[in-house]
Amino acid sequence: MVSTAVTIAKSPYLQEDPGAGIFRVHRSVYRDPSIFDAERERIWGRAWLYLGHASEVPEPGDFKLRTIGGRELVFLRDVHGRVRAFLNACPHRGTAVCREPAGNAKRLRCFYHAWTFDTEGRLVSLPSPEAYPVGDAFRERLGLRPVARLEVLHDFVFISYATSGPDLDSYLGEAADYIGLVADHSDTGMRVVPGEQRYSSRANWKLGVENAMDGYHFAPSHVTFLEYLKRTGFTTSEGGRGRILSNGHVLGIQSGHSGRAGFDWEPRFGEAERSRIEENRARLFARMDAERAALIADYSRTLFMFPNLLLFDIEGVSIRLLEPVEPGLTRISAFALAPRDEPPEALDVRLKVLTSFIGPGGLATPDDLEAQEGIQRAIASTATDPRPGVDWNDVSRGMASEAAGEPLRSIDEGRVRAFWRHWATMMEEPEE
């Protein structure tokens, strides 16, 4: 079912007139520091945010430092096996408790005055405790500060800095089903493969969202990648659908766009993979109904979960995390997700195929970065132009067919509009 309900955006930064086929985004949303600060509060302070995959901290005591929504967190698995996230600022006088990017620890000790916390965040020892008020209340008050809420869905770990608001299930809505499809790639579970691609773009985070949700740029921007695929003997098919989900989450669906590691052979996977893929497909179809198995094996999907997760279920599975640093600077992390039991030769093919496209060294992503950084740089030139309409981006492609209730095409900009409508809602709602 394709959602055709269109809410007219009410925002000083959006202009929408479906009858006239107008949808514009004011360029200050990419530049203005006061909008960036407001986003920190209204979006990043209230939404559910993707933190990481539980397989990144597989053993009790495993931890990773990760900055989400501008706050540095210790993402860890406690000694009882539960995944947790704490603000990395010491409850005493605020220095960074954890200074290693990753590791394993039974205790976290702040070096400044040697307060020591267990993996559940309790303050378990401090030098000369007799100098503090007698009793446990003091210690209990000064444990590591956990994030307000944390929930795990199919090993995808989400956090929220808001103490109230919808729970994760109602926040995700149907987006949860698409995360479920990825989790179902293997009956042995999925894991993040070592090797986080950490990079950044000198561009606003929302340009990263727009780029991933816009199939329009694909052919002109990635012509060298398409030529490479063609030379390997693979013909890409045109077409692809978009879906608008709830809460600003959107989805792109394609078939025959590329092969799929483990499920759908293409020539550059190599002959050896052909029979393994056949077996793997048979295994998949044997453990679930054919309709679901076909959804998993034959379709590529890109899910955007508002505001910081892009889940590419394409040639391979790539998790992309967007982290705004400044209006014109975004930190990006890309993780490869693979079946736990995937044999090394198959994993080799998966990583090669994924990296050929994705990341700052791929044959395609650098062109996306070029486009986004170019926007960030170039829109300074229209910022003070007095003429109406000059300092606006046009995002109207496909509005006519959208209004006629036709299914969304991935080469239209309907998903980008859905993102902006939700962004405007989040930004305009009065604070709770």
Added chain:
Amino acid sequence: MMEDVTERPIALDAVTRTDVEDFLYEEAALLSGWRWDDWLALFVPGARYEIPTFDGEAYSGRVAQYFIADDWDLLQARIIRMKSKQAHAENPPSHTSRLLGNVRHWPTDDGAVAVRANFVVHRMRDGLLDPYVGRYEHELVVSDGGLRFRLRRAVLLTESVRPGTRLSFIL
């Protein structure tokens, strides 16, 4: 991997540090000069080009996600792309200045030369100057034409690919 090249057995003391340095300096000049065919001729067929990720460095490219894990096919595809006017990320091309130092080398058990060298590559583009700091971990073989790469690996030491930079050129 290297069946198709004529290799002469390495006399372990025949390859000097000057040979290695000359090779690396010449390579740097080809890269800064955007001379892709001459650069690709410095590889034996079957060679690899790799840039590990920061936490993937301890693993091989076959069990960890790298930034770049090009086998011979992908390396050739990369060079076809570099030459295209439609490789937008490098059109117009960036300019690089490449400083190499601390060059060491030793023979490997399987008849190659392991090379370690530090690099500081400055990339200029869009009015910006970005440093890339790291070390090379190459494996060279001796062919009739001189030293050749069978593995060209650049290990970045900057904790992340620095703000706004990318690996769309050859590091």
